[in-house]
Amino acid sequence: MTRSDLVEALAERFAQLTQRDAEQAVKTILDALGDAMARGQRVEIRGFGSFFVNHLPARTGRNPRSGAAVAIPARRVPRFKPGKALREAVDLRPAPAQHGDVPTQSSKKSSSSH
Numbered sequence: 001m002t003r004s005d006l007v008e009a010l011a012e013r014f015a016q017l018t019q020r021d022a023e024q025a026v027k028t029i030l031d032a033l034g035d036a037m038a039r040g041q042r043v044e045i046r047g048f049g050s051f052f053v054n055h056l057p058a059r060t061g062r063n064p065r066s067g068a069a070v071a072i073p074a075r076r077v078p079r080f081k082p083g084k085a086l087r088e089a090v091d092l093r094p095a096p097a098q099h100g101d102v103p104t105q106s107s108k109k110s111s112s113s114h
Contacts, residue, residue: 003026006026007019007022007023007026008022010022010025010026033051037051037052037053037078040053040076041053045083046083047083047086048082048083048085048086049080049081049083049086050080050081051078051079051080052078052079052080052081053076053077053078053079054077054078054079055074055075055076056074056075056076056077057074058071058072058073058074059072060072
């Protein structure tokens with residue numbers, strides 16, 4: 001889903017919002033999220049997840065072509081950790097079977113030998 005898809009979905013879901021209003025709402029939310037993270041703040045949206053800044057220390061890397069050592073400076077990178085509700089919504093696997101529903105190895109062998 002792109003930003004414009006999100007704007008369209010918001011405008012369709014809430015009839016009182018014009019396309020321009022929905023676009024402004026999405027822009028405001030994303031700007032606030034970006035500004036908070038630029039200041040190093042953590043942004044938590046309950047049921048969705050947390051956005052935070054991870055600090056990576058300076059380190060020495062290698063140029064893959066020449067093999068020469070390269071100094072990589074410290075930096076801050078944005079990260080996202082999904083919340084439990086989002087993880088469960090994304091995980092489409094069926095719930096684990098109950099103890100009595102799982103076929104045993106012996107029942108598989110006996111049914112395949114006939």
